[in-house]
Amino acid sequence: MKLTEHCRVCEHQKFSLEEGSLCGVTMRKPNFHGICNKISLGDTFKEKIEDANIDFELTSRAKWKHYSLFAVYLILAIGILIISLWMFEYIEPLWKRLGGRAYFVYLTPFACLIILLKLLMNATESFGTFRSKFREATRKKEKVDAIAKLYGVSYEIDVSFEKDISGMVIPYTELTMKGLRS
DSSP states (O other): OOHHHHHHTBTTEEEETTTEEEETTTSSOOOOSSSOTTOOBSHHHHHHHHHHHHHHHHHHHTHHHHHHHHHHHHHHHHHHHHHHHHHHHHHHHHHHHTTTOOTHHHHHHHHHHHHHHHHHHHHHHHHHHHHHHHHHHHHHHHHHHHHHHHTTOEEEEEEEEEEOTTSOEEEEEEEEEESOOO
């Protein structure tokens, strides 16, 4: 773990555009091994815990939505593939009946294949976006949990969500912490 990860949750952190993260006590870059003796875990740490857990909970709740969306797109794509193959089978007799003049007949299955490709792209894009958001939320939570464990802090958090009048989702948290040092 980078030393600046400790600084991001500390109340003493200062930031300089020239030097980056600095310790507000020593006014130097972080320089310690294992844990920082000068760390002050307070409101910043609480905010990081709440943010990480809210993100994790939001992405976890969206998991089945994205899996089912992927499945629906996949089923639609398979259905269109079957229809396209069926059309190719019946195009030649239709072509012969029309005397070889109706070129649009051959375009229909290709249009279906283009729709198939678009559905597959939507399915993989939706699923890929979810997977990257879930990995990021998991990493964020793991970092905060690792710092809490390193400094002997334990916490319990209850995350709930409510929708306001406009439909925006508003997170609410109840956080209890033990072993917090200031």
